[in-house]
Amino acid sequence: xxxxxxxxxxxLPANPEDRKAAAALSSLNDDLGxxxxxxxxxxLGKAMSRLExxxxxxxxxxxxxxxxxxxxxxxxxxxxxxxKVKAGDVNLLVRELDLSQVKATELLKxxxxxxxxxxxxFIAVA
Amino acid sequence: xxxxxxxxxxxxxxxxxxxxETKQHKKGIKAADQILRKNPNHGDTLAMKALIxxxxxxxxxxxxxxxxxxxxxxxxxxxxxxxxxxxxxxKNYEEAIKAYRFALRIEPDSQPIQRDLALxxxxxxxxxxxxxxxxxxxxxxxxxxxxxxxxxxAHHLAGDLEEAEKVLTTYEETLKTPPPVADMExxxxxxxxNTILSEAGKVxxxxxxLEKVGHRATDVLAVMEMKADYLLRLDRKEEAEAAYTxxxxxxxxxxxxxxxLIRAKGISEDDHKALKAVYDSWANKYPRGxxxxxxxxxxxxxxxxxxxxxxxxxxxxxxxxxxxxxxxxTLYANSAKRDTVQELVEGYTSGKVQNGEANGDQxxxxxxxxxxxxxxxxxxxxxxxSKAMESVEKALELDPKAVEYQxxxxxxxxxxxxxxxxAEEMEKARTLDAKDRHINSKAAKYQLRNxxxxxxxxxxxxxxxxxxxxxxxxxxxxxxxxxxxTEDGExxxxxxxxxxALKRLHAVYHIFDVWQEDQFDFHGFSLxxxxxxxxxxxxxxxxxLREHPFYTRAALAGIKAYIQLHEDPDLVHGPMPAGTxxxxxxxEDSERRKAIKKAKxxxxxxxxxxxxxxxxxxxxxxxxxxxGEVKKEDADPFGTKLVQTPDPLxxxxxxxxxxxxxxxxxxxxxxxxxxxxxxxxxxxxxQKCLSAAHTLNASNPTVHVQTLRLRKALDNxxxxxxxxxxxxxxxxxxxxxxxxxxxxxxxxxxxSVHKDSFSHIQAALASRQLINxxxxxxxxxxxxxxxxxxxxxxxxxxxxxELLNEWRSEQATKQAYAEKAKGKWPExxxxxxx
Numbered sequence: 001x002x003x004x005x006x007x008x009x010x011x012l013p014a015n016p017e018d019r020k021a022a023a024a025l026s027s028l029n030d031d032l033g034x035x036x037x038x039x040x041x042x043x044l045g046k047a048m049s050r051l052e053x054x055x056x057x058x059x060x061x062x063x064x065x066x067x068x069x070x071x072x073x074x075x076x077x078x079x080x081x082x083x084k085v086k087a088g089d090v091n092l093l094v095r096e097l098d099l100s101q102v103k104a105t106e107l108l109k110x111x112x113x114x115x116x117x118x119x120x121x122f123i124a125v126a
Numbered sequence: 127x128x129x130x131x132x133x134x135x136x137x138x139x140x141x142x143x144x145x146x147e148t149k150q151h152k153k154g155i156k157a158a159d160q161i162l163r164k165n166p167n168h169g170d171t172l173a174m175k176a177l178i179x180x181x182x183x184x185x186x187x188x189x190x191x192x193x194x195x196x197x198x199x200x201x202x203x204x205x206x207x208x209x210x211x212x213x214x215x216x217k218n219y220e221e222a223i224k225a226y227r228f229a230l231r232i233e234p235d236s237q238p239i240q241r242d243l244a245l246x247x248x249x250x251x252x253x254x255x256x257x258x259x260x261x262x263x264x265x266x267x268x269x270x271x272x273x274x275x276x277x278x279x280a281h282h283l284a285g286d287l288e289e290a291e292k293v294l295t296t297y298e299e300t301l302k303t304p305p306p307v308a309d310m311e312x313x314x315x316x317x318x319x320n321t322i323l324s325e326a327g328k329v330x331x332x333x334x335x336l337e338k339v340g341h342r343a344t345d346v347l348a349v350m351e352m353k354a355d356y357l358l359r360l361d362r363k364e365e366a367e368a369a370y371t372x373x374x375x376x377x378x379x380x381x382x383x384x385x386x387l388i389r390a391k392g393i394s395e396d397d398h399k400a401l402k403a404v405y406d407s408w409a410n411k412y413p414r415g416x417x418x419x420x421x422x423x424x425x426x427x428x429x430x431x432x433x434x435x436x437x438x439x440x441x442x443x444x445x446x447x448x449x450x451x452x453x454x455x456t457l458y459a460n461s462a463k464r465d466t467v468q469e470l471v472e473g474y475t476s477g478k479v480q481n482g483e484a485n486g487d488q489x490x491x492x493x494x495x496x497x498x499x500x501x502x503x504x505x506x507x508x509x510x511x512s513k514a515m516e517s518v519e520k521a522l523e524l525d526p527k528a529v530e531y532q533x534x535x536x537x538x539x540x541x542x543x544x545x546x547x548x549a550e551e552m553e554k555a556r557t558l559d560a561k562d563r564h565i566n567s568k569a570a571k572y573q574l575r576n577x578x579x580x581x582x583x584x585x586x587x588x589x590x591x592x593x594x595x596x597x598x599x600x601x602x603x604x605x606x607x608x609x610x611x612t613e614d615g616e617x618x619x620x621x622x623x624x625x626x627a628l629k630r631l632h633a634v635y636h637i638f639d640v641w642q643e644d645q646f647d648f649h650g651f652s653l654x655x656x657x658x659x660x661x662x663x664x665x666x667x668x669x670x671l672r673e674h675p676f677y678t679r680a681a682l683a684g685i686k687a688y689i690q691l692h693e694d695p696d697l698v699h700g701p702m703p704a705g706t707x708x709x710x711x712x713x714e715d716s717e718r719r720k721a722i723k724k725a726k727x728x729x730x731x732x733x734x735x736x737x738x739x740x741x742x743x744x745x746x747x748x749x750x751x752x753x754g755e756v757k758k759e760d761a762d763p764f765g766t767k768l769v770q771t772p773d774p775l776x777x778x779x780x781x782x783x784x785x786x787x788x789x790x791x792x793x794x795x796x797x798x799x800x801x802x803x804x805x806x807x808x809x810x811x812x813q814k815c816l817s818a819a820h821t822l823n824a825s826n827p828t829v830h831v832q833t834l835r836l837r838k839a840l841d842n843x844x845x846x847x848x849x850x851x852x853x854x855x856x857x858x859x860x861x862x863x864x865x866x867x868x869x870x871x872x873x874x875x876x877x878s879v880h881k882d883s884f885s886h887i888q889a890a891l892a893s894r895q896l897i898n899x900x901x902x903x904x905x906x907x908x909x910x911x912x913x914x915x916x917x918x919x920x921x922x923x924x925x926x927x928e929l930l931n932e933w934r935s936e937q938a939t940k941q942a943y944a945e946k947a948k949g950k951w952p953e954x955x956x957x958x959x960x
Contacts, residue, residue, distance in 0.1 A: 043300035044268045096810050096851050098779060119854035123814040125821045
């Protein structure tokens with residue numbers, strides 16, 4: 001098991017020898033000159049903004065990571081008819097079909113809250 | 127309010143963190159205690175201490191401490207982070223995610239918390255959350271390529287191939303100059319992008335991309351295979367042909383290349399001549415190869431087949447290739463081919479060898495031939511055990527030291543139904559080459575089949591690290607030797623020693639849990655190393671982990687053990703005679719009481735022996751000295767705790783669910799699922815299993831009996847049923863067995879359809895017994911008669927004996943049945959004893 005707090009320090013080859021060796025290797029295969037790290041950074045910045053616009057995720061700017069904390073709440077339920085689901089019915093399905101609360105509720109919703117229909121749908125061979 | 131630390135204590139706290147990171151736990155605790163002496167309520171320090179003692183394995187104390195830390199400092203991200211880490215170590219991932227989220231809300235810019243959260247989301251396959259986390263991590267550190275790749279993987283696995291491709295492309299565009307060829311991360315990322323294109327169905331785009339970048343990729347073979355595949359899919363036949371020719375020149379043994387080459391050449395499957403010509407050309411080009419000679423045997427027919435297989439067999443027999451039969455037997459699905467092979471090889475023994483060059487070792491040719499025949503007559507599609515035995519004896523006469531010949535002899539005894547002889551012969555084979563691990567394992571396996579668990583372990587110990595905690599058995603656990611644990615568990619199950627059986631089988635489930643857990647390390651590691659394609663493959667494999675037949679096999683055995691335990695709770699003490707129950711028990715001094723007493727005594731004896739062994743091991747390791755890591759001995763070596771479960775059926779459902787979910791095609795899983803759910807009176811679930819089994823094989827004999835049992839359970843429930851359940855099940859069951867149906871007639875009809883099959887006759891008799899309990903004597907009679915039929919096999923005869931147990935037949939009846947079976951299979955041992 002990797003230690004949870006140590007591995008973000010290890011992105012680059014730590015050993016200068018390794019880096020030198022890598023550089024030597026690459027100059028063998030690649031004679032297009034050395035890279036300019038600052039230009040890279042600029043390009044990356046542009047790339048980031050492009051990505052954000054493309055993905056429509058503008059809300060993330062400024063390192064506002066709380067968006068990830070609330071990620072489950074906004075997803076709209078896709079075209080499920082608002083079916084009345086009784087707690088007693090859910091419990092019945094949990095008991096008889098060994099389902100979790102969540103799954104039992106889903107099953108009931110998919111079958112318009114009708115217990116009999118839900119059970120039949122569940123036991124029918126797919 | 128959280129306490130503020132003095133500057134001296136603050137630096138001490140930093141030391142605690144450093145000690146934790148370098149795993150110097152003792153120093154860490156010491157420093158933490160030093161801070162706590164002055165600041166007893168400092169939340170962060172308490173949390174760090176909790177984390178350290180959790181790493182030392184004191185999970186419960188750690189939780190207590192972490193809760194105290196949180197109480198003192200609810201607004202500390204350190205406390206919440208630690209709380210999450212503890213839950214994570216406890217494998218309660220949902221709670222861990224919640225705790226991480228709290229921590230992140232307090233400290234949104236913390237990289238370690240964000241990363242820990244992301245890893246967990248991946249482990250839980252919460253792709254939506256993972257995409258969010260990965261986006262945030264990319265925001266924070268866009269300069270690291272792995273952050274880009276990780277976001278692409280997140281989109282890819284969530285099913286958004288477009289977005290994944292876009293992320294990868296966006297990063298590539300920032301590269302002013304192409305990275306060096308030696309840059310593995312780049313090479314893999316490029317190929318990864320290519321696989322995404324191909325998965326999205328954009329084959330032409332993928333090919334175009336591959337041609338542009340492929341020559342710089344490190345994984346040359348993968349590039350060649352992908353290119354060839356794309357060309358073929360795009361119907362660019364000539365180029366595809368060339369590509370597959372290149373691949374075959376690299377590896378002329380890969381049958382997939384041959385198949386693709388033939389499709390590229392546009393040769394029809396029926397054009398045997400043209401097909402043979404292709405293979406022949408490769409066989410000529412690589413005369414030492416096998417694939418080009420073997421594959422044509424699959425499609426050739428008649429005289430062509432005979433010629434080809436003759437040449438193939440003679441070539442291999444002259445070389446004395448031991449795996450020849452294993453390579454040939456798949457042809458036996460076609461009975462004409464089977465007969466041709468038999469005729470040819472029989473001919474070789476009488477000297478009918480074409481162009482018989484006498485330069486080879488005639489003896490070796492002959493012994494290989496007899497060996498082949500022995501395997502041939504031992505194989506279920508061409509079985510004739512007396513001929514098999516004859517052949518293997520001849521082979522052994524020519525070469526008495528050949529391990530595989532002796533091994534085949536043991537196998538023949540196994541098929542005779544004589545596990546004792548089989549184990550003895552296999553042990554003999556083992557002594558022929560004591561350094562061969564394969565034959566060693568085989569010998570152990572056959573001993574387990576013969577209920578010689580100690581002998582088997584003793585054999586295994588010749589290849590294990592016996593200084594491991596728990597000795598040889600401990601090492602087999604540590605090395606995750608699944609086959610041995612499964613065989614050992616099944617062996618104990620046959621002996622009705624359920625504690626030990628459950629112990630071993632649970633060890634197998636545990637190994638699967640470990641495999642599931644193992645992927646955790648790779649969410650970070652693979653990205654760091656850049657091996658993305660392998661990582662994605664691994665993730666997909668993990669998603670289907672419990673489809674593996676090893677899981678199913680161990681789980682089925684475990685379910686059987688739990689069902690037996692439910693049927694006879696006295697098995698908790700040790701083996702009880704089959705076919706009796708508590709209810710039969712009346713007198714003080716009954717057989718059953720004696721059996722319980724005996725079992726308890728045996729249990730005590732075993733515990734004493736084990737304690738002595740441990741003592742011996744302890745002193746032995748003490749001499750060798752401590753090598754740092756202290757591992758605890760198993761606290762429950764006999765599975766006593768497992769077998770004492772108050773609700774065996776509930777335990778059974780836990781291991782049953784993955785089978786039903788991942789291997790719904792396994793009929794035995796469905797049948798056992800029925801057994802569990804029916805006993806739990808969960809008829810809807812029982813019906814689901816029954817319907818599934820019926821769809822898989824409507825004429826399965828057990829399905830017949832189970833249909834009847836469900837009908838009876840529904841019509842006369844043990845406990846009142848919920849009306850919705852009983853109505854739903856009834857609607858479904860009507861399709862299999864209508865309520866109005868006369869059961870007698872229904873059963874008679876079944877019997878007349880399947881009157882030639884012993885298994886089906888058993889099912890019909892079992893049903894008749896259920897319909898009319900007074901028919902017992904007649905059923906016993908009919909069962910014995912049916913045992914004489916040609917269809918009866920040793921396995922079905924054993925199932926018949928189980929039926930007698932179920933009916934609680936008299937000892938004399940069972941005896942007579944066993945004797946009749948023994949008369950039918952005189953070489954067998956499985957009907958002896960009891």
